[in-house]
Amino acid sequence: MIEKVFRDPVHNYIHVDHEVIYKLINSKEFQRLRRIKQLGTTSYTFHGGEHSRFSHCLGAYEIARQITEKFEEKYPETWEKSESLLTMVTALLHDIGHGAYSHTFERLFDTDHEEMTCAILTNPKTEVHAILKQVAPDFPDKVANVIRHTYPNKQVVQLISSQIDVDRMDYLLRDSYFTGTNYGQFDLTRILRVIRPTETGIAFRESGMHAVEDYVVSRYQMYMQVYFHPASRSMEVLLQNLLNRAKVLYAAERDFFAQSSPRxxxxxxxxxxxxxxxxxxxxxxxxxxxxxxxGPDRTLSDLAQRYINRKVFKSVTFSSEDEDKLDILRNIVADVGFDPEYYTAVHHNFDLPYDIYRPRATKKRTQIEIIRKDHSLIELSQLSPIVASLSGTIHGDSRFYFPKDMLEETGIFATKNEEFLSYIYNDHFSPGEKNEN
Known part of the structure; x- marks a missing residue:
């Protein structure tokens, strides 16, 4: 086919010269990703972050295309050329199963985007499945097995899902660009120059170690500064409580939901x-x-307008040993007329920026390997003090969310404002003794 190009703010041009890739992009299941935000509620904090799963998946594909092209040219003895199309297709489709407001929706309705991705790939009724079948009868299952991490070629699996993969490399650069932040920037060109396939997966030449190190630090900074932003989490809490209220009301208000939200x-x-x-x-x-x-329900109506109009909840951090004392604040919130079930929430956000492979861990990590001059492999944190300081350490915080109204000093809130604030010091819940404000 004649090469098609997509102009992209991150990769400049995304090149498509394989008919299967182009057909997949034009399938209705993939086009649906235009209507799914990549960052969900984060766009309510960083207003530029309106980009879609569609653009991210194209970006992940483009990185996979560049890598496989290089592997075919420079490492034919280690890389099977027949795996290139599989890698590019899986990179393109890796997020096709994400749903509306995916992670919040998943928790409430017990869905899983990876399982839904595999369902789209293997269901005979989807356009994606029909296109994949044109490659080979077992090709849809091969793509699904890469998603499930059960495909036998670890090179392919690690390019799609590991601690440094095409998914993460694209979303860090893309999310950084669209949120207007610099935290997620790293030298992709250098990383693509030093990446190579090995007998056990993928690795990076030692000459490019600092570019890989910078990638790990950039990922850490994006989580701390962007993905874990308190206001974005506030909108996620609002969304969660709104949908929870709808679930509770449904049994008694079926006609209302059948009319207002049939799907x-x-x-x-x-x-x-x-x-x-x-x-x-x-x-x-x-x-x-x-x-x-x-709608007729006051709580559902109020939560909906708060979400649509970005009336964020406020939050304070708290220590794990104080979580069982948060009822102090919930009771004060209830005293002014808010139902704590829907107007408060506990939200935990923690991330492990990098870790070595631990065979006994529940969630095993594929560690990043560096190729030394003598061709031996060494794990990244053994060479990088910066990565060693992040390795195996969990970062983030726990927050208690409540209506911003609780901070008002007039009207109905005035009588409880002082008491509420007496348990908060420097935006941290301190229940031991009341604080002077």
Whole structure:
């Protein structure tokens, strides 16, 4: 086919010269990703972060295309050329199963985007499946096995999912660009120059170690400064509480939800199909939330308008040993008329920036390997003091969310404002003794 190009702010041009890739991009399941935000509620904090899963998947594909092209040219003795199309296709489709407001929706309705991805790949009714079958009868299953980490070629699996893969490399650069931050920037060109396939997976030449080191630090900074931002998490909490309220109301208000949000009914009733799942996107959900503003339930209406109009909850951090004392704040919130079930929340965000392979760990990590001049492999943190300082250490915080109204000093809140703030010091919950404010 004649090469097609997509102009991209991160990679300049995304090149497509394989008919299967182009057909997949034009499938209805992949086009749906245009309507799913890459960053979910983070766009309510960083207003430029409106980019989609569609653009991210194209970017992951482009990195995979560049890597496989290089592997074919420079390492034919280690890289099987027949694996290149599989790698590029999986990179393109790795997020195709993400749903509307994916992670929040997943927790509430017990869905899993990786399982949904595999369902899209292997279901005979999807356009994606029909296109993949054109390559070979078993090709849809091969792509699904890479997603599941069960494909026997570890080179392919690690390029798609590891501690340094095409997914992470694209989303760090892309999210950094669109949020207007510099935390996620790293030298992709250098990393692509030093990456190479090995007998056990992928590794990086020692001459490019500092570019890999910079990538790990950039990932850590993006999580701390962007992905874990308190305001983004506040919107996630609002979304969670809003959908929880809708789930509770559904049994008694079926007619209202059937009229205002019909495509959610299969999820309320725990009987959804793949077709039901694919019918939802961020825009559909937002239109439902807007219709709930005019609904009969006061709590649902209020939470919906808070979410649509970005009326964020405020938060304070708390220590794990104090979590069982948070009822102090919940009771004060209840005293002014807010139901703590829907107007407060505990939110934990922690990340492990990097770790070595630990055979006994529940979630095993594929460590980053560096190729030394004598061709031996050594794990990254053994060479990098910076990465060693991050390795195996968990970073993040726990926050208690509550209505911003609690901080007002007038009206109904005035009588409880001082008491509420007496348990907070420097935006941290301190229940031991009341603090002077």
């Amino acid at each position: 959610l009914l299969p999820f309320f009733e725990h009987r959804f199909t793949l077709e039901d799942y694919l019918s939802l996107d961020d825009g559909v959900m937002n239109s439902y939330f807007q219709s709930w503003i005019d």
